[in-house]
Amino acid sequence: MHKTIEPSILYFGTPVALISSLNEDGAANLAPMSSAWWLGWSCMLGLGSMGQTSENLIRTRQCVINLPSQHEVSRVDRLALTTGRNPVPEKKQSWGYRYEADKFGIAGFTPVPSVEVLPPRVAECPVQMEGIVHDCRPFGKNVSANCFEVHIVKLHMDESLLVGDGPRPHIDPEKWRPLIMSFCRFFGRGEEVHPSRLAESDFMKFVRNGTGSPPTANPPIGSAETRT
Numbered sequence: 001m002h003k004t005i006e007p008s009i010l011y012f013g014t015p016v017a018l019i020s021s022l023n024e025d026g027a028a029n030l031a032p033m034s035s036a037w038w039l040g041w042s043c044m045l046g047l048g049s050m051g052q053t054s055e056n057l058i059r060t061r062q063c064v065i066n067l068p069s070q071h072e073v074s075r076v077d078r079l080a081l082t083t084g085r086n087p088v089p090e091k092k093q094s095w096g097y098r099y100e101a102d103k104f105g106i107a108g109f110t111p112v113p114s115v116e117v118l119p120p121r122v123a124e125c126p127v128q129m130e131g132i133v134h135d136c137r138p139f140g141k142n143v144s145a146n147c148f149e150v151h152i153v154k155l156h157m158d159e160s161l162l163v164g165d166g167p168r169p170h171i172d173p174e175k176w177r178p179l180i181m182s183f184c185r186f187f188g189r190g191e192e193v194h195p196s197r198l199a200e201s202d203f204m205k206f207v208r209n210g211t212g213s214p215p216t217a218n219p220p221i222g223s224a225e226t227r228t
């Protein structure tokens with residue numbers, strides 16, 4: 001039996017990301033968020049328009065999308081209810097937000113220089129994606145937010161999460177433990193629940209090794225074929 005309901009958010013569960021960006025004075029800002037998904041080497045980010053990160057991405061068009069694992073959860077939680085925007089917008093003040101100039105510092109994260117963009121990476125995050133904002137537009141029906149299409153220009157991966165030592169190593173999903181936010185609460189990842197026919201298909205062999213049947217008419221969306 002199903003029931004139709006109207007909850008205020010549809011936050012079913014997505015990975016937590018920490019977005020580093022540069023403020024107008026050149027200082028680094030770091031914002032936890034979780035409205036993020038990927039297609040090929042592009043990422044879509046949903047960010048509230050009152051936040052400093054939204055403003056920074058519109059102005060500089062650069063960011064790093066850092067993915068913490070579930071082990072970094074207490075550091076991530078220290079960033080909750082903080083903003084790099086000064087003064088804090090009234091609405092956010094009423095929700096309990098405070099201004100923080102040094103988000104890396106309060107969370108105990110270490111900034112390290114990026115290769116292709118100016119905002120720093122977060123050393124403690126196993127995944128660090130340097131990105132260029134390709135497009136941005138207002139998003140949403142009942143939120144004041146922007147969506148950003150970010151093209152990944154450099155990917156840094158913790159070596160312990162990789163399989164294969166050839167020229168194109170891959171990320172081992174058995175080792176990668178993303179931190180997930182679902183309805184504003186933190187979760188880790190469970191065990192694999194079923195073999196995947198897609199993962200075992202010729203298409204994925206092609207994606208991984210460049211061998212097997214080449215993909216034809218309709219490759220799965222988000223595959224390597226969509227990379228430019």
Ligand SMILES: Cc1cc2nc3c(=O)[nH]c(=O)nc-3n(C[C@H](O)[C@H](O)[C@H](O)COP(=O)(O)O)c2cc1C
Pocket residue numbers: 016029030031032033034035036046047048049050051052053054076077079080081082083084085181
């Ligand atoms: C785990 C977590 C996930 C969040 N997800 C989002 C999100 O997807 N989009 C968003 O706009 N804000 C999200 N927030 C709230 C932002 O962190 C908040 O808007 C903050 O002000 C952003 O920092 P900034 O103002 O310095 O950019 C999240 C907060 C936490 C702690």
